Amino acid sequence: MSRKIVIVGGVAGGATAAARLRRLDENARIVMFEKGEHISFANCGLPYYIGGVIRSKDKLTLQTPESFSRRYNVDVRVKSEVIRINRQDKTVTVKDHHTGNTYEEAYDVLILSPGAEPMVPNPDWARLDAVFTLRSIPDTFKITEYVQRINPRRAVVVGAGYVGMEMAENLHQLGLEVSIIEMADHVIPPLDAEMAAEVHHHILGKGISLYLGKGLTAIRQSAGGYELTLSDGENLTADIVILAAGVRPDSRLAVEAGLETGLRGCIVTNDRMQTSDPSIYAVGDAIEVKDFVTGKKVL
Numbered sequence: 001m002s003r004k005i006v007i008v009g010g011v012a013g014g015a016t017a018a019a020r021l022r023r024l025d026e027n028a029r030i031v032m033f034e035k036g037e038h039i040s041f042a043n044c045g046l047p048y049y050i051g052g053v054i055r056s057k058d059k060l061t062l063q064t065p066e067s068f069s070r071r072y073n074v075d076v077r078v079k080s081e082v083i084r085i086n087r088q089d090k091t092v093t094v095k096d097h098h099t100g101n102t103y104e105e106a107y108d109v110l111i112l113s114p115g116a117e118p119m120v121p122n123p124d125w126a127r128l129d130a131v132f133t134l135r136s137i138p139d140t141f142k143i144t145e146y147v148q149r150i151n152p153r154r155a156v157v158v159g160a161g162y163v164g165m166e167m168a169e170n171l172h173q174l175g176l177e178v179s180i181i182e183m184a185d186h187v188i189p190p191l192d193a194e195m196a197a198e199v200h201h202h203i204l205g206k207g208i209s210l211y212l213g214k215g216l217t218a219i220r221q222s223a224g225g226y227e228l229t230l231s232d233g234e235n236l237t238a239d240i241v242i243l244a245a246g247v248r249p250d251s252r253l254a255v256e257a258g259l260e261t262g263l264r265g266c267i268v269t270n271d272r273m274q275t276s277d278p279s280i281y282a283v284g285d286a287i288e289v290k291d292f293v294t295g296k297k298v299l
Contacts, residue, residue, distance in 0.1 A: 002027040006092060006105060008082045008253065009113030010034030011041060013284030015068065017111050022072040030074045031105060033094060035081035038137045039065055044162060046140040050147065051170025060137055085110065085257035087277055109279055112254060112267065116247035116285035116299075125219050130226050131241045134163055143242070152176060152239030156228055158216050160187035164244030171242075172208055179209040179236055181216055181228075183245075211236075216245075249286040249299065262288045263297050 005021060007014045010032045018032050032039070040063040048054045065076040077094075083102070084093035091104045118133035125131050130152075132143050146152075155171040157164050160182035172178045180187070180203070186196035187203070187210070203210060211230060218229040219241060228236045249266045260268040260276035266288035273281045291298045 002029055003108045004029040004031070004106065005109045005111065006107035007032040007111045007113060008092070009115055009284070010039035010065075010076065010078070011113070011115060011284075012043075013113035013115070014111065015040040015063070017113065017283060018068075018074050019072050022074060030072075031107075032074055032076050033080045033082050033092075033105075034065075034076070034078045035097070036136060036138070037078050039063060039068060039076065039078065041137060043135065044166060046134055046137065047163065047166035047170045049140050050144050050167070051173045053170070053173070060140070082253065085253055085280070087257055087280075090279065107279075109281070112275070112280065112282040112286065113284045114250040114253060114286050117250050118243060119246045119248055120243055121216065121245065122219075125241075125243065128219060128221065128226065128241075130239060131219060131243060133243050134167060135247070143240075146240065147174065150239065154225065154238045155179070155240045155242065156181060156236055156238040157242045157244060159244035159246060160184070161189065161244060161246065164242070167242045167244060168203075168208060171240075172206060176240075177207075177209075179211060179238070181211045181214055181230065181236075183213070183215050185213050187212075247285060247299075251286050254282070254286070264299065266299055 005028055007018055014032055018030055021028060021030055038061055041061045045060060049060055065078050069076045079097040081095045082092045083095050091106045093102055094105055095102045118135050120126050133139060155176040156179045157168045158181045160180050165188060168178050168180050186193055187199055188196060215231040216228060217231050220227045225237050225239045228238060251261055251265045251267050254267045255261055262268045267275055267282040267286050269275055269282050269287050273283055275282050288297050
């Protein structure tokens with residue numbers, strides 16, 4: 001009898017695992033659950049839709065659920081959220097957001113690819129109309145709609161990692177006055193200081209303002225837009241704020257199932273991507289790996 005493989009998450013890690021598994025085994029039964037509506041998209045492409053570089057919504061995804069299912073013979077179920085892992089029974093509990101019903105799905109092997117969630121330093125900020133995070137395709141459409149409707153003039157991007165830098169680039173491309181706030185002493189933390197200095201020179205040459213070694217401590221609505229206070233007391237004014245200050249692993253399912261977690265709640269895996277349960281594997285932004293250069297554990 002063929003193995004049944006259940007995958008939780010259908011974006012980069014989950015969809016890649018499903019496609020590779022099908023190439024390795026034509027007979028395996030593969031079920032892929034995704035709580036959102038979209039699968040197989042790359043987060044780093046999203047800012048370029050906001051900036052108008054990518055003009056078609058269809059270009060944001062590599063596959064639709066229907067085309068993926070046809071091509072790889074995978075049972076793809078979108079708007080289907082796995083809410084519990086029942087390790088003893090080797091089942092998962094699924095909530096179907098189409099109907100509101102829940103049901104159990106059995107597995108022989110389970111692969112977790114739940115991804116990560118944007119870090120929002122203050123939950124109150126997320127309730128403000130002009131403050132956004134960017135992690136999914138719906139997030140992309142919300143920001144695009146706001147920019148087109150409000151026609152903002154000043155933008156602040158909090159965080160100078162990859163997504164933050166891409167957002168700064170694309171908002172600048174739209175003609176906004178852009179400022180970047182970053183806690184570290186240089187942008188794009190994986191770069192060393194010498195390489196980052198070249199990026200700083202390029203950014204400043206484009207007229208983008210850099211606030212390095214500073215954090216954001218407050219956002220308040222004011223008559224002229226939104227007033228932002230930095231950790232050194234300096235104030236900035238913005239019409240739109242993008243929070244791109246990092247992510248935290250979405251490891252709730254693993255924690256509740258009693259799987260081993262490590263650094264900042266990441267799911268611990270071995271060199272075969274197995275978790276502490278040999279029937280459960282994990283990939284993507286929710287796991288802990290060993291840095292190739294330093295040998296240290298990192299997200």
